[in-house]
Amino acid sequence: MxxxxxxxxxxxRTDIHFNCCQSVLVPFCEACGLTEEAAYQLGAHFGAGMKHGSTCGAVTGALMALGLAGKGNDAAAELMRRFRDHNQVLDCANLLRLAAERGEARKPHCDRMVYEAVELLEELLAE
Known part of the structure; x- marks a missing residue:
């Protein structure tokens, strides 16, 4: 897989909730030198924009993975630039507001943010 x-x-999964940060970080845990449990725990409080609508958890998970993989500031800035280019903003509260304005429900919106972050992360780790 x-x-x-x-x-x-x-x-x-319906038996356990993986927030947006965990959903990005866990699949990259081996490449980052983490166990799945450690990645799950590390990302626990970064969902929903650090639990208060700040930076999207998918972005923070991708930034964590970049850092753990030894990528520097240029890769982090590029990830945020590409994400912002597609979504206008980086913060969860405004991402959700824009999704609601488009009539997009929260779960599909958040899934889309996670999938985009994983794609960007794959690209940047390959560079």
Missing amino acids: NRMEQTQALRA
Whole structure:
């Protein structure tokens, strides 16, 4: 199973909730030198924009993975630039507001943010 398939499986689980940060970080845990449990714990408080609508958990999970993989500030800035180019903003509260304005329900919106972050992370780790 590739990382996107792992991410999709995490997002589909109903027995345990993986927030957006965990959903991005867990599939990359081995590449980052973490166990799945450690990645799950590390991302526990970064969902819903650090639990108060700040930076999207999918973005924070991707930034964590970049850092753990040894990527520097340029990769982090590029990830945020690409994400913002597609979504206008980085913060959860405004991402959700924009989704609501488009009539997009929260779960599909958040899934889409997670999948985009995983794609961007894959691209940046390959560079």
